[in-house]
Amino acid sequence: MILHAGLLAAHMDGAWRGVLIEGPSGSGKSDLALRALDHGFRLVADDRVALWACEGALYGRAPDTLAGLIEVRGLGVLREPALPFCRIALAVACEQHERMPEPAFKDYVGLSIPSLSLQALESSAPAKLRRALQHLGAWPDKAYLDALAVGVSPRPGGDSR
Template identity: 50%
Template sequence: MTMQPIHATAVARHTPAGWRGALIQGPSGVGKSDLALRLIGQGWRLIADDWTHLWASSGALYAAAPTAITGKIEVRGLGIVAAPLWPMTRIVLAVACTHEPVERLPEAAAWTWDGVMIPQLRLDPRPASAGQVVATALAAL
């Protein structure tokens, strides 16, 4: 098992299958941390903000925070603050954040890391409903 850091934020929630997470990706300033903060407000837990250790094991993806940033999230306009943490989770959804228009009824998409493919949701993180869209997508898996 080799953990590699990836520029992404990871959050998780408890599901009937146990803790499952979403990997929130996109360029700097797109709103990854803001989306994570809204999900945390809905009861999700932070895995890692901005940089996430990601690895594949037994056909699944897992994420954890680098030690230096464990339990911390950037809140734009406020700074770095503590957040409710979950130390590690299985990642089952990739969220590709964009400010470009998103199709209303898109074709299914996937994202692959180290040979493991997971569903990918393309999303503009700015609307108030973005957190609920992520929660709905994760619940459907």
């Protein structure tokens, strides 16, 4: 499946965790990706993402023709060191968001992953991406998802007590 989206990754807990960034053209996906790169994220794909499922996990990569490229408005299409693929841990929709949203999930190729909305052009958006990934990584995936299902949320720093 090819999706109109971007894919970034952050290295946490010894592995790359991917953030799938969706939104309509002009919503700030590439702008957010550019700012996130300056905050330690790595590019996986810009504009189009090839998705697949493997052993119960969702993965993504850039189509061959777009690998290692990012569009920077006002500058054009630029080369950027990129990861060849990564496991996707979070989906982000570039749109208006609630102050205290309920836990949400989105389905891709038969798999459900945590999802959130944010305004891509907010200066805090890259920090919110990192915090969301850290929050997801605070507990093993199943324990985190089970806790969300019953309305429990880990405290800052990942302390589950």
